Amino acid sequence: MSLAEQVLEGNIRAAARLMRDIDDSRPQAIEELKLLYPHTGNAYIVGITGPPGAGKSTLVDQLTASFRTQGKKVGVVAIDPTSPFTGGAILGDRIRMNRHSCDEGVFIRSLATRGSLGGLSRSTSDVALVMDALGMDIIIIETVGVGQDEVDIVKEAHTTCVVMVPGLGDDIQAIKAGILEIGDIFVVNKADRDGADRTARELCTMLEMRQVVTGSWNPQVMKTEAQRGTGIDELTAEILKHREFLFDSGSITDFLRERNQRHFMDILRDTLFKKALACMSDKGSIDRIVDGMINRRIDPYSAVEDVVTKMMPEFKR
Amino acid sequence: MSLAEQVLEGNIRAAARLMRDIDDSRPQAIEELKLLYPHTGNAYIVGITGPPGAGKSTLVDQLTASFRTQGKKVGVVAIDPTSPFTGGAILGDRIRMNRHSCDEGVFIRSLATRGSLGGLSRSTSDVALVMDALGMDIIIIETVGVGQDEVDIVKEAHTTCVVMVPGLGDDIQAIKAGILEIGDIFVVNKADRDGADRTARELCTMLEMRQVVTGSWNPQVMKTEAQRGTGIDELTAEILKHREFLFDSGSITDFLRERNQRHFMDILRDTLFKKALACMSDKGSIDRIVDGMINRRIDPYSAVEDVVTKMMPEFKR
Numbered sequence: 001m002s003l004a005e006q007v008l009e010g011n012i013r014a015a016a017r018l019m020r021d022i023d024d025s026r027p028q029a030i031e032e033l034k035l036l037y038p039h040t041g042n043a044y045i046v047g048i049t050g051p052p053g054a055g056k057s058t059l060v061d062q063l064t065a066s067f068r069t070q071g072k073k074v075g076v077v078a079i080d081p082t083s084p085f086t087g088g089a090i091l092g093d094r095i096r097m098n099r100h101s102c103d104e105g106v107f108i109r110s111l112a113t114r115g116s117l118g119g120l121s122r123s124t125s126d127v128a129l130v131m132d133a134l135g136m137d138i139i140i141i142e143t144v145g146v147g148q149d150e151v152d153i154v155k156e157a158h159t160t161c162v163v164m165v166p167g168l169g170d171d172i173q174a175i176k177a178g179i180l181e182i183g184d185i186f187v188v189n190k191a192d193r194d195g196a197d198r199t200a201r202e203l204c205t206m207l208e209m210r211q212v213v214t215g216s217w218n219p220q221v222m223k224t225e226a227q228r229g230t231g232i233d234e235l236t237a238e239i240l241k242h243r244e245f246l247f248d249s250g251s252i253t254d255f256l257r258e259r260n261q262r263h264f265m266d267i268l269r270d271t272l273f274k275k276a277l278a279c280m281s282d283k284g285s286i287d288r289i290v291d292g293m294i295n296r297r298i299d300p301y302s303a304v305e306d307v308v309t310k311m312m313p314e315f316k317r
Numbered sequence: 318m319s320l321a322e323q324v325l326e327g328n329i330r331a332a333a334r335l336m337r338d339i340d341d342s343r344p345q346a347i348e349e350l351k352l353l354y355p356h357t358g359n360a361y362i363v364g365i366t367g368p369p370g371a372g373k374s375t376l377v378d379q380l381t382a383s384f385r386t387q388g389k390k391v392g393v394v395a396i397d398p399t400s401p402f403t404g405g406a407i408l409g410d411r412i413r414m415n416r417h418s419c420d421e422g423v424f425i426r427s428l429a430t431r432g433s434l435g436g437l438s439r440s441t442s443d444v445a446l447v448m449d450a451l452g453m454d455i456i457i458i459e460t461v462g463v464g465q466d467e468v469d470i471v472k473e474a475h476t477t478c479v480v481m482v483p484g485l486g487d488d489i490q491a492i493k494a495g496i497l498e499i500g501d502i503f504v505v506n507k508a509d510r511d512g513a514d515r516t517a518r519e520l521c522t523m524l525e526m527r528q529v530v531t532g533s534w535n536p537q538v539m540k541t542e543a544q545r546g547t548g549i550d551e552l553t554a555e556i557l558k559h560r561e562f563l564f565d566s567g568s569i570t571d572f573l574r575e576r577n578q579r580h581f582m583d584i585l586r587d588t589l590f591k592k593a594l595a596c597m598s599d600k601g602s603i604d605r606i607v608d609g610m611i612n613r614r615i616d617p618y619s620a621v622e623d624v625v626t627k628m629m630p631e632f633k634r
Contacts, residue, residue: 030618037616260610260617261603267621272589273582275629286578293577299354300577301347304584311629312592 004035007133015134019109022126036133043132046239047157048142054165055189058226060142064106066236067138075131076108077124079143107131121152122266154182159242161185166195180206184219184242191223217245279311321352324450332451336426339443353450360449363556364474365459371482372506375543377459381423383553384455392448393425394441396460424448438469439583471499476559478502483512497523501536501559508540534562596628
């Protein structure tokens with residue numbers, strides 16, 4: 001029985017193995033994903049993003065528990081930036097999720113940001129696809145939102161929650177300028193801290209100042225204390241309210257069109273590049289080009305054009 | 318006279334125009350870059366990275382002044398993440414650089430992280446190439462180091478300085494775990510603040526614990542107060558010391574090989590994708606694929622394989 005068939009039967013070990021194959025970029029993984037594809041598209045994806053230290057992991061843990069009490073199966077994809085400025089702390093946080101480790105209705109997977117050739121958003125959507133096929137009703141994607149990579153990942157989500165926290169200092173508050181456009185729901189976590197009300201008020205004010213198109217979604221600012229579980233059910237309810245809006249308003253159509261087009265483009269870019277590298281498998285040819293570049297005898301733009309013209313002969317100018 | 322020729326004559330306006338053309342992905346820009354390429358490879362590239370609020374912009378400003386007193390021409394590429402979690406604050410910082418605005422020996426260029434199709438590291442290296450051709454002796458690349466994108470950018474630099482700052486809180490200090498490998502020099506800025514000595518000592522300890530290969534570079538921890546200019550000349554001297562090491566030890570050979578290979582690969586990936594899109598210019602064909610994906614009648618992996626097989630016929634399995 002193929003891995004894909006086992007995944008469709010709900011086999012968690014098979015899902016984990018397929019995700020490892022995806023990580024390792026094994027060609028066989030693509031064949032399995034093809035088999036899974038027709039059976040997917042059912043999961044609802046929730047994105048949780050925000051600066052380091054906002055308490056996202058704890059919030060995800062609580063949301064998971066909340067959705068579980070509603071009988072929903074929950075998948076979690078946690079993006080662990082092993083790259084410079086986070087690393088250890090976030091991997092450590094994952095340990096907290098252990099209370100769900102005996103629950104067959106919860107599937108947690110960490111993704112490292114380093115070394116994902118096809119791009120992190122590509123790996124994230126492939127992993128989410130496997131969780132979808134495995135029968136997860138809700139998939140939570142948690143990411144430290146700072147770079148363009150993370151914004152791309154957030155675009156996967158039907159509903160994006162931006163998590164802020166009071167008192168992270170001016171530098172981090174300056175952050176707020178750019179986030180208004182990506183959040184469907186804003187969460188001020190650690191709401192027991194000094195300054196929580198001020199942070200929430202400031203967010204509200206900034207949201208009110210925006211140009212609002214009639215009939216569009218109106219993002220709310222919610223307060224939570226994830227550590228104690230305060231405000232979690234309200235947040236879950238707001239997520240489901242946004243879901244209802246997406247479907248009732250018909251916005252879901254544009255959303256799906258954009259997301260699927262992005263997937264196609266990502267896979268296209270990745271596949272073209274891999275095929276080109278396979279074609280240049282005569283490793284010497286790359287070395288010769290690089291040598292020429294170092295000596296400035298040849299420039300990379302012309303070298304690439306030569307290679308591409310040979311590979312895609314119809315595209316000569 | 319072509320833009321490239323004007324740039325080679327030191328025409329700053331021409332350089333600015335070419336950079337705009339690069340931003341806008343005009344095909345003509347590639348032709349100009351080809352003409353510039355043989356005349357480049359002379360500039361020394363310094364990377365400055367660190368978390369938001371570490372005072373990087375001020376430090377870059379001071380370094381620029383310091384290199385100027387040595388008679389060197391200085392280019393600055395500042396990566397402004399217009400994407401979520403920074404934005405305004407960083408653009409604002411740029412204003413400080415104005416004291417160099419009448420100095421023909423300084424060329425400053427901000428790059429937005431958003432919407433750079435070929436990837437930010439690609440735009441950064443193209444812009445650095447123009448500055449190199451313009452005759453800049455030193456090119457400083459300043460980036461908020463958090464995501465994979467920024468790590469890729471830092472790889473452009475001959476010497477990478479990682480800037481830390483005391484008292485940014487535990488979450489941000491946890492950051493330190495992953496940065497040891499990318500820094501050639503570590504800078505504790507705002508060294509007048511409480512905890513500066515502790516931060517410096519911790520960094521030293523972490524550096525000492527590393528496995529050190531004999532004959533490899535031994536990164537120092539420097540203290541600066543960029544605001545007052547304290548420690549800047551020492552930092553400049555250390556950068557030049559690292560440069561000497563690169564050349565004397567022969568490490569420069571591997572560095573150049575890696576960098577040039579990466580450039581070639583980046584341009585290859587980008588060009589292949591653009592040609593493929595041009596080939597699918599019958600926009601309807603993409604729409605048909607996306608529709609099929611939404612209805613789960615076709616999967617993107619097979620659709621991409623079909624397209625790629627048509628474009629690169631020799632790569633049928």
